[in-house]
Amino acid sequence: MSYIAKPSAHHPALPKNALGLTHRDYEGTMSTLCAGCGHDSITAALIEACFEMDLPAHRIAKVSGIGCSSKAPTYFLSRSHGFNSVHGRMPSITTGANLANRDLVYIGVSGDGDTASIGLGQFCHAIRRRVNMTYIVMNNGCYGLTKGQFSATNDKTSPSKKGDANPFEAIDLCQMAIQLGAGFVARSFSGDKAQLIPLLKAAISYWGFAFLDVVSPCVTFNNHPTSTKSYDYVRAHNMAVDQLDFIEEKEEITAHYAEGTSVSVTMHDGSRLVLHKLDQQHDPRDADAAIMAIRSNAAKGRVATGLLYVNETQQDMHDILATDARALNSVPMAELCPGVKALEAINARLR
Amino acid sequence: MQAGELAARSRGRTAPTDISNPSYFHKVVDCQWACPTHTPVPEYIRLIAQGRYAAAYMLNWESNVFPGILGRVCDRPCEPACRRGRVEEKPVAICRLKRVAADYKGEIDAFMPDIPSAKNGKRIALVGAGPASLTVARDLMPLGYSCVLFEKDAKGGGLMRTNIPSFRLPATVLDEEIDRILAFGVEPRFGHEIKSLEALLQEGFDAVFIGTGAPKGKDLNVPGRTQARANVHIGIDWLTSVAFEHVHTIGRRVVIIGGGNTAMDCCRTALRLGGMDVRVTVRSPRRVMKASPWEIEDAEHEGIPIFDNHSPKEFLLDKGRLAGVRFQKMREVGVDRSGRPKLEPTGEEVVFECDDVLMAIGQENSFPWIERNIGIEFDEWHMPKVDNTTMMSTRAGVFFGGDAAWGPENIIWAVAHGHQAALSIDLMCHGKDLANERPKSSSSRFSQKMGIHEWSYKNDYAPLNRVAMPHADKAQSLRNLKVEVELGYDDKLAFKEAERCLNCDVQTVFSAPLCIECDACMDICPVDCINFIDNEDEPALREHLRVPAHNKTQDLYVSTPLKTGRIMAKDEDVCLHCGLCAERCPTGAWDMQKFMYVEAQAAQACLTHHNAYLR
Ligand SMILES: Cc1cc2nc3c(=O)[nH]c(=O)nc-3n(C[C@H](O)[C@H](O)[C@H](O)COP(=O)(O)OP(=O)(O)OC[C@H]3O[C@@H](n4cnc5c(N)ncnc54)[C@H](O)[C@@H]3O)c2cc1C
Ligand SMILES: Cc1ncc(C[n+]2csc(CCOP(=O)(O)OP(=O)(O)O)c2C)c(N)n1
Numbered sequence: 001m002s003y004i005a006k007p008s009a010h011h012p013a014l015p016k017n018a019l020g021l022t023h024r025d026y027e028g029t030m031s032t033l034c035a036g037c038g039h040d041s042i043t044a045a046l047i048e049a050c051f052e053m054d055l056p057a058h059r060i061a062k063v064s065g066i067g068c069s070s071k072a073p074t075y076f077l078s079r080s081h082g083f084n085s086v087h088g089r090m091p092s093i094t095t096g097a098n099l100a101n102r103d104l105v106y107i108g109v110s111g112d113g114d115t116a117s118i119g120l121g122q123f124c125h126a127i128r129r130r131v132n133m134t135y136i137v138m139n140n141g142c143y144g145l146t147k148g149q150f151s152a153t154n155d156k157t158s159p160s161k162k163g164d165a166n167p168f169e170a171i172d173l174c175q176m177a178i179q180l181g182a183g184f185v186a187r188s189f190s191g192d193k194a195q196l197i198p199l200l201k202a203a204i205s206y207w208g209f210a211f212l213d214v215v216s217p218c219v220t221f222n223n224h225p226t227s228t229k230s231y232d233y234v235r236a237h238n239m240a241v242d243q244l245d246f247i248e249e250k251e252e253i254t255a256h257y258a259e260g261t262s263v264s265v266t267m268h269d270g271s272r273l274v275l276h277k278l279d280q281q282h283d284p285r286d287a288d289a290a291i292m293a294i295r296s297n298a299a300k301g302r303v304a305t306g307l308l309y310v311n312e313t314q315q316d317m318h319d320i321l322a323t324d325a326r327a328l329n330s331v332p333m334a335e336l337c338p339g340v341k342a343l344e345a346i347n348a349r350l351r
Numbered sequence: 352m353q354a355g356e357l358a359a360r361s362r363g364r365t366a367p368t369d370i371s372n373p374s375y376f377h378k379v380v381d382c383q384w385a386c387p388t389h390t391p392v393p394e395y396i397r398l399i400a401q402g403r404y405a406a407a408y409m410l411n412w413e414s415n416v417f418p419g420i421l422g423r424v425c426d427r428p429c430e431p432a433c434r435r436g437r438v439e440e441k442p443v444a445i446c447r448l449k450r451v452a453a454d455y456k457g458e459i460d461a462f463m464p465d466i467p468s469a470k471n472g473k474r475i476a477l478v479g480a481g482p483a484s485l486t487v488a489r490d491l492m493p494l495g496y497s498c499v500l501f502e503k504d505a506k507g508g509g510l511m512r513t514n515i516p517s518f519r520l521p522a523t524v525l526d527e528e529i530d531r532i533l534a535f536g537v538e539p540r541f542g543h544e545i546k547s548l549e550a551l552l553q554e555g556f557d558a559v560f561i562g563t564g565a566p567k568g569k570d571l572n573v574p575g576r577t578q579a580r581a582n583v584h585i586g587i588d589w590l591t592s593v594a595f596e597h598v599h600t601i602g603r604r605v606v607i608i609g610g611g612n613t614a615m616d617c618c619r620t621a622l623r624l625g626g627m628d629v630r631v632t633v634r635s636p637r638r639v640m641k642a643s644p645w646e647i648e649d650a651e652h653e654g655i656p657i658f659d660n661h662s663p664k665e666f667l668l669d670k671g672r673l674a675g676v677r678f679q680k681m682r683e684v685g686v687d688r689s690g691r692p693k694l695e696p697t698g699e700e701v702v703f704e705c706d707d708v709l710m711a712i713g714q715e716n717s718f719p720w721i722e723r724n725i726g727i728e729f730d731e732w733h734m735p736k737v738d739n740t741t742m743m744s745t746r747a748g749v750f751f752g753g754d755a756a757w758g759p760e761n762i763i764w765a766v767a768h769g770h771q772a773a774l775s776i777d778l779m780c781h782g783k784d785l786a787n788e789r790p791k792s793s794s795s796r797f798s799q800k801m802g803i804h805e806w807s808y809k810n811d812y813a814p815l816n817r818v819a820m821p822h823a824d825k826a827q828s829l830r831n832l833k834v835e836v837e838l839g840y841d842d843k844l845a846f847k848e849a850e851r852c853l854n855c856d857v858q859t860v861f862s863a864p865l866c867i868e869c870d871a872c873m874d875i876c877p878v879d880c881i882n883f884i885d886n887e888d889e890p891a892l893r894e895h896l897r898v899p900a901h902n903k904t905q906d907l908y909v910s911t912p913l914k915t916g917r918i919m920a921k922d923e924d925v926c927l928h929c930g931l932c933a934e935r936c937p938t939g940a941w942d943m944q945k946f947m948y949v950e951a952q953a954a955q956a957c958l959t960h961h962n963a964y965l966r
């Protein structure tokens with residue numbers, strides 16, 4: 001960490017968004033993570049995505065668990081709501097918050113330890129319930145905060161910095177997410193903002209459960225020459241299956257996209273995803289094909305990145321449960337808490 | 352393959368920056384680059400912040416010879432160049448900090464260069480005792496030269512003494528810095544006007560330096576000029592008469608014609624000599640007035656109105672005495688090719704009644720005492736042909752500098768010319784080629800890293816407004832010509848202002864082989880100047896940076912290709928030199944290195960404080 005704070009001074013010609021804000025207005029406090037940590041780079045991508053989407057910070061809620069990754073929400077959107085929960089419990093906190101107030105944008109930030117070990121059950125059920133949120137795993141293959149022990153996503157072929165072998169196979173969170181019914185599943189790399197920012201924007205505007213697994217090197221414990229989650233390794237084995245253009249509703253579509261080589265998906269809010277297929281076999285609307293793409297690339301030692309799977313018409317938890325269309329804080333008190341008589345009537349019905 | 356790599360394939364390429372060329376980092380130090388004598392500004396500002404005023408003074412004295420004088424009245428080309436002025440509204444008060452060093456330096460005699468008692472046998476004639484000649488003497492005396500200084504006035508200083516009013520520059524300050532040079536053993540011949548260069552040359556000097564300035568004030572020939580002559584004065588001559596106390600009063604109503612710094616000094620002096628209704632009139636619109644903004648501000652602060660677009664048409668007389676000036680009002684009709692406004696009369700005329708007129712419409716050179724058949728060529732504007740590196744005229748051994756070389760400039764340029772002329776004279780006296788064997792500048796660069804997040808300079812940027820200069824009580828200073836208006840900063844104000852300096856000499860130095868492209872530096876940089884980007888030709892690259900680099904006077908720092916094939920491109924424009932990039936870099940690919948640049952001079956003895964910073 002640095003001793004001095006990032007100064008408030010900014011470039012005089014910094015662009016402003018529709019809200020009259022610069023990207024500096026979306027920052028948080030100064031990061032205390034190790035210099036060069038991939039998590040900081042994902043933080044910067046999130047800042048850029050929210051800025052470009054003109055999101056008002058006070059309509060966003062950041063929720064996280066425990067870990068270096070889960071500390072990251074402090075470093076962006078200091079004017080948003082936030083909840084730093086206990087280890088692995090980010091999904092249930094977000095589920096509860098979303099039930100109470102369906103109008104906020106939910107950004108869940110977790111780590112590979114937080115999600116694939118202690119929080120695995122929570123992760124599964126948040127997907128199963130189709131919570132309308134963006135779930136980001138900052139995936140470094142280790143428990144960074146507790147000094148770099150192997151996590152459940154570390155590849156079997158990837159030993160520790162000191163040379164200890166990893167005895168177990170890795171959990172592939174993207175495959176799991178597709179299987180469990182996540183409507184939007186993508187993988188990216190902290191070192192490739194050109195790919196990551198449009199994916200974040202698409203995930204945030206997606207209606208339903210959007211999952212983003214972002215490989216994010218731990219410079220301190222897992223960026224050594226034999227690691228498969230290092231900057232060099234990921235760069236050398238990164239296989240983008242597609243390239244995403246995220247087009248907001250307000251923007252005009254100017255470019256011409258050739259049939260066959262691109263897929264266009266209209267989102268719930270009217271924005272559009274245009275995917276240029278880099279791998280001709282890959283159709284991101286086909287869940288089986290998506291899993292195939294991940295597995296076949298992995299078999300060749302490659303990391304498949306890009307928008308892997310998208311379900312154009314997912315229903316979220318509120319749709320499924322047919323809950324009230326209003327956030328609870330906008331429901332009048334008399335309705336929200338109808339009183340003793342109403343309770344007695346309900347109890348009478350159950351007798 | 353990376354999605355990022357698929358982004359627009361570039362056509363052109365920008366070559367990697369050659370940081371081994373000292374000009375690259377020198378240019379980043381905007382103030383030092385803009386200073387004609389390349390004073391190491393950030394270094395002396397740090398010394399002031401540490402309270403080391405004598406050391407700060409000596410660095411200045413070595414570079415610019417007259418820190419006490421310049422700390423008050425320098426034209427300060429460094430300030431409009433200052434990076435702080437692009438980050439915030441106002442630049443660092445560089446000039447005023449210089450004065451702090453002079454005001455608080457204490458005893459410095461021990462730091463003066465030794466003057467050899469055994470002379471080297473070379474005799475140099477210096478004509479005119481302005482800042483240009485005095486600089487030549489300062490630079491040559493420590494080398495054993497004998498310098499004879501001819502000056503028509505009774506005292507040295509040139510226009511600094513005769514024209515810059517004492518409420519801006521007290522005589523004590525002037526005397527101290529001039530006497531210091533004379534004390535090196537210069538042989539002054541005050542009250543000695545040179546009437547023939549040919550005769551002077553026959554005295555057998557090894558070199559002659561001409562620093563006679565641009566002594567002729569321009570006149571304006573409009574109807575009534577001759578009849579009104581008793582009360583129409585040439586500004587610079589009038590200021591000289593005031594300085595030598597030949598003139599003590601002026602009429603109640605005074606009109607100044609002209610909008611440069613001379614006009615500002617004339618109007619403020621007139622106010623102090625009894626003028627009650629003093630007006631400045633300018634032919635052109637206010638925005639193109641030649642006077643420095645701070646001089647205009649000071650005049651207006653003293654209640655002097657400025658009438659722009661007023662073109663003098665006629666001096667009006669009453670019983671043979673000046674009674675007023677008739678002006679034609681002008682209006683702007685577009686601009687000419689050089690961007691100057693084109694003016695045309697509106698037809699409207701106004702009369703300003705007055706008792707005296709001060710004409711401040713410019714100065715000219717005049718060399719009636721230089722024979723035209725002694726090998727010194729003049730151009731079509733009657734100016735000597737002078738080489739702009741060596742300062743030598745077309746006659747070997749005769750040099751020009753200051754306002755005498757290319758017309759009116761300012762003190763700091765006169766000093767810069769003096770340094771170059773002294774270098775040339777020394778080379779010539781050693782039989783060396785003035786251009787090819789000219790010594791080059793020296794520079795060095797070394798890391799400021801002290802510990803993990805510790806640097807040997809204060810890198811924490813704080814938004815602070817420029818510290819206002821305390822002024823003497825107006826009621827008092829307007830009554831007395833000799834009361835200095837600006838009081839100077841005290842140590843506390845000086846410290847506050849010194850803290851505004853960004854330390855632009857502490858350079859961001861990038862090492863491409865160490866970079867793992869983690870983006871940490873790019874993300875932390877508060878002013879978005881670092882980019883990892885596909886290489887393109889420079890115009891395209893400038894356009895595609897995170898914040899387009901539209902200030903073309905500022906360079907891009909471009910690396911060799913990185914592992915992904917991209918390059919690092921940094922726009923130097925508004926870098927705060929905060930060092931956060933270096934703090935956040937996990938591999939040490941960025942380092943903060945202090946860059947010292949030392950302009951060559953004739954005498955190393957006059958550079959000891961500078962040289963101490965070289966490694
Ligand atoms: C009113 C006014 C205000 C100014 N204010 C500023 C200011 O605030 N800041 C700034 O930087 N600059 C200012 N300047 C400009 C600055 O004073 C000059 O640019 C500078 O002094 C030039 O220095 P110099 O050495 O070339 O010659 P000068 O200072 O002009 O000195 C020339 C000397 O040569 C002598 N001389 C001339 N001919 C002969 C001869 N034949 N024989 C012997 N002696 C001779 C003259 O008497 C004079 O002393 C101002 C100028 C004026 C007119
Ligand atoms: C209930 C509980 N068990 C264990 C811990 C100790 N602990 C803190 S962080 C962490 C692992 C975090 O790993 P990950 O989510 O991958 O985050 P990273 O630091 O790698 O970003 C563990 C096990 C804890 N804080 N709480």
Ligand code: SF4
Nearest residue numbers: 034037068144218219
């Ligand atoms: S320990 Fe690893 S994950 Fe944690 S901040 Fe440092 S580099 Fe990032």
Ligand code: SF4
Nearest residue numbers: 876926927929930932
């Ligand atoms: S020193 Fe580094 S971080 Fe600071 S402004 Fe300059 S480039 Fe940016």
Ligand code: SF4
Nearest residue numbers: 866867869870872936
């Ligand atoms: S912080 Fe260092 S390693 Fe990372 S991108 Fe910047 S220069 Fe390269």
Ligand SMILES: [Mg+2]
Nearest residue numbers: 111112140142
């Ligand atoms: Mg982890």
